[in-house]
Amino acid sequence: MMCYGCLLLWKLDPARLQAWLYNISNINGLDFSLVEGSSGVREDIKYTLNIYGPEDGYDFVGRKLGDFRAFLQSPLYVRPGIIYQNPQMLFATPYEIEAEGEEIVTWNDVDVTQSS
DSSP states (O other): OEEEEEEEESSOOHHHHHHHHHTTTTSTTOEEEEEESOTTSOTTOOEEEEEEEOGGGHHHHHHHHHHTTOOOBOOSOOOTTOEEOOTTSOOOOOOEEEETTEEEEEETTEEEEEEO
């Protein structure tokens, strides 16, 4: 079980929330925590919804929520013992390769070539 992140909600819109959650509902083991208030992060945010699920649902949840322009944020809290990793966040893992006088740095399968 891991925490994928949270959705920030300016109002509780049951129809929109249902559409978002319906599209990820085929993953077994999903769990949610709806919290009223934003702990002072922004006063206009009324609710935060943490989404928890299995590691094998990680990519699917990120893609499906993105299709609906629902973007996960860092949660204000995570249940004890649960790992947080946002499937919509770019995690750069650079490595360098020397090739014919050029330095190639790769982040998540995207190559950026810089002349020496």
